[in-house]
Amino acid sequence: xxxxxxxxxxxxxxxxxxxxxxxxxxxxxxxxxxxxxxxxxxxxxxxxxxxxxxxxxxxxxxxxxxxxxxxxxxxxxxxxxxxxxxxxxxxxxxxxxxxxxxxxxxxxxxxxxxxxxxxxxxxxxxxxxxxxxxxxxxxxxxxxxxxxxxxxxxxx
Ligand code: 4NP
Numbered sequence: 001x002x003x004x005x006x007x008x009x010x011x012x013x014x015x016x017x018x019x020x021x022x023x024x025x026x027x028x029x030x031x032x033x034x035x036x037x038x039x040x041x042x043x044x045x046x047x048x049x050x051x052x053x054x055x056x057x058x059x060x061x062x063x064x065x066x067x068x069x070x071x072x073x074x075x076x077x078x079x080x081x082x083x084x085x086x087x088x089x090x091x092x093x094x095x096x097x098x099x100x101x102x103x104x105x106x107x108x109x110x111x112x113x114x115x116x117x118x119x120x121x122x123x124x125x126x127x128x129x130x131x132x133x134x135x136x137x138x139x140x141x142x143x144x145x146x147x148x149x150x151x152x153x154x155x156x
Contacts, residue, residue: 002150003036005084006113007094011041011073012054013127014090014135018113020061020068021136022143029147039071040080042097046073060132078102081109088113088146091122113142116149 006018019039026035041047053071061068080087081102087110089095098110114120123142126135 001034001036002086003084004038004086004088005076005080006037006039006088006090007042007076007098008039008090009041009043009094009097009125010046010051010127011039011075012046012051013057013132014123014125014139015039015041016053016068016071017057017061017135018088018090018139018143019071020066021139022147024066025140025143025147038084040076041073042076042094042101044075047075054127056126056130056132060136064136076101081107085109086111086146086150088142091125113146114138116145117142 006015008015016039019037023037051073089112123138126132
């Protein structure tokens with residue numbers, strides 16, 4: 001079982017989108033039983049206010065037919081480092097903040113989602129920049145390439 005934690009600043013836009021998009025990709029490939037998939041925030045703000053996934057994030061998942069369940073923001077915890085095999089941030093700032101919470105990445109588990117693509121870069125925050133289509137596209141591309149990468153690794 002491969003355990004994957006997607007992380008962004010608020011855990012109400014990008015990382016829950018990644019969680020549900022990756023769950024959908026994995027399910028369509030019949031690999032559901034091989035993965036445990038979750039998401040979390042670097043900030044504790046949205047957990048304190050019991051925030052759900054942002055409406056525009058839900059709307060874009062609905063538009064593209066990606067199923068999702070009820071989701072509440074939670075902040076990443078130090079113990080998540082041992083619990084998960086991969087901790088995937090959306091942007092450089094996430095990586096810095098993840099490391100502040102979990103400590104050093106001694107087991108090489110922490111990456112940016114688009115590190116697995118031909119063009120590693122940040123996935124910009126739609127909360128501030130508002131382009132949920134671009135976010136959906138980047139996350140889907142990142143998730144597909146990430147899955148391909150880990151399946152190749154398992155088969156090599
Ligand atoms: P996310 O977007 O990191 O993709 O979930 C954000 C959502 C909320 C806030 C910031 C970013 N916020 O400041 O509440």
